[in-house]
Amino acid sequence: MSKTITYVITYEHGRWVSRCPTGETEGVGVAGSLSQLERDLTEVHAWAWPEDTPGVKFVFDLPEEVAGMVAEYYHEKELAEAHTKRAAELAVRVAKTLTDHWSEPDTARVMGLSKQRVHQLKVSA
Structure with a gap:
């Protein structure tokens, strides 16, 4: 194409x-x-x-009455995606840093995540 x-x-x-x-x-x-x-x-x-x-x-x-709403939706969606990406990057950094000092279960409790998720974050990239 x-x-x-x-x-x-x-x-x-x-x-x-x-x-x-x-x-x-x-x-x-x-x-x-x-x-x-x-x-x-x-x-x-x-x-x-x-x-x-x-x-x-x-x-x-689109008709004016919905075009503004659709534009606002796309703007908010773009912001949410940027925040989600940033949160994912921070989760990796925080998990790696905290598990240098604490156990994975304790890190998981501090981060509000499962032990398995903390382990995944710790060993990722």
Whole structure:
């Protein structure tokens, strides 16, 4: 897959509608579900470009009343993923440091984890 073709997706009259703003494909795609729309577009790509089939990317043009909520959700999700990654990194560092001084069961109690999880963290990377 050499490239990806981006489609702007809207919800109109009870159906999902795709349009390609860059002109790689003409017309519109219409389907009752996003998964069906993606399958249809993937099939069109495979037919039109059998040797080097482009991927499909959706950009949603949502009504104003939900676009803000969706943007906020993605922002919070991104923050949560960053915090989760940081917490995982700290868990390894803390488990290794504490088990240099205390037993794995005592470290587990301090960290609020199982003994098995502390052992996993201690021996990881």
